Amino acid sequence: MTFQKRAHKILELLETYGEVDIRQLANYIGVSEVTVRRDLNSMAAKGLLYRTHGGAMKISDVIKPVSFATKAEVNLKPKDAICKRAAADIIDGDVIFIDCGSTAFRLCQFIKNKNIKVITNSLPVVNELQHSAVTINLIGGEVDVTRQAVHGTMALEHISRYHASKAFLGVDGITAEGLYAGSEHEANNTLAMAAQTSCTYMLCDASKIGKTSYLKFNDLSIVDIIVTNYNGPEVNKFESNGISVYSVTV
The missing domain is CATH 3.40.50.1360 (Rossmann fold)
Incomplete structure (x- = not known):
């Protein structure tokens, strides 16, 4: 799977949950956690997401509360x-x-x-x-x-x-x-x-x-x-x- 396709899936999951961890992403995409970490770092550098210690947050959710649900x-x-x-x-x-x-x-x-x-x-x-x-x-x-x-x-x-x-x-x-x-x-x-x-x-x-x-x-x-x-x-x-x-x- 190309980086572009993986990035699309990562953004899909962030759109749904607002915040996700590396294990969730690895299971969802079907790749290793090492690959997910590399992708997240690359996407964060491009301003596509906010990198956290254990995963990532949707950029808008850094300044907007995520719903309780x-x-x-x-x-x-x-x-x-x-x-x-x-x-x-x-x-x-x-x-x-x-x-x-x-x-x-x-x-x-x-x-x-x-x-x-x-x-x-x-x-x-x-x-x-x-x-x-x-x-x-x-x-x-x-x-x-x-x-x-x-x-x-x-x-x-x-x-x-x-x-x-x-x-x-x-x-x-x-x-x-x-x-x-x-x-x-x-x-x-x-x-x-x-x-x-x-x-x-x-x-x-x-x-x-x-x-x-x-x-x-x-x-x-x-x-x-x-x-x-x-x-x-x-x-x-x-x-x-x-x-x-x-x-x-x-």
């Missing part, structure tokens, strides 16, 4: 493994924040039988935890239909009134230099929740590690624990910053 369909197995490990640290009586990220949403299936209180700005989280043992506190404010989340000044004020024992958050990218988000709204909610909790968990599949995005909104000082399926050199950098890294196998 689209993000929720990507990397399900790693997200489930990450959330199963994170849920093991949640005990009856906990008050926890869950943000609007597609990874944090996968936590719901593992906590439905726990006697806990969840404070969230995520409409899918509220829907998933209805009729379970969990008590839900929905953050108020303006609804972002694309992200299926509540944002804005009133949301930040709501968050500031509560304190949680743990917060389970996501980011668009995380490196040794800091945390990255696709929008100021999501960055502000992340900072607000981290400020009101005793322990901040970042739930990050491997595609988020080493990746930068539109907005660098903070250093790593707000992070206590990273739960991820990544097991590369960035782990040592995180640990040298005093962060515990829980590595999971998919």
Whole structure:
């Protein structure tokens, strides 16, 4: 298969999902991961896509939020493994924040039988935890239909009134230099929740590690624990910053 044909297929997949990893692309196109990496580097140099640590993003999605439904369909197995490990640290009586990220949403299936209180700005989280043992506190404010989340000044004020024992958050990218988000709204909610909790968990599949995005909104000082399926050199950098890294196998 020629480079032009492979590039066409890569752009097709990016158009569908907004963001893809190297393994997905290799399986979809039917070539080696080495070939995919070479193609992505070439396409990024031509401005056809945005190269990330584990794959690529559609250029427009670097500055435009990907819909929750689209993000929720990507990397399900790693997200489930990450959330199963994170849920093991949640005990009856906990008050926890869950943000609007597609990874944090996968936590719901593992906590439905726990006697806990969840404070969230995520409409899918509220829907998933209805009729379970969990008590839900929905953050108020303006609804972002694309992200299926509540944002804005009133949301930040709501968050500031509560304190949680743990917060389970996501980011668009995380490196040794800091945390990255696709929008100021999501960055502000992340900072607000981290400020009101005793322990901040970042739930990050491997595609988020080493990746930068539109907005660098903070250093790593707000992070206590990273739960991820990544097991590369960035782990040592995180640990040298005093962060515990829980590595999971998919």
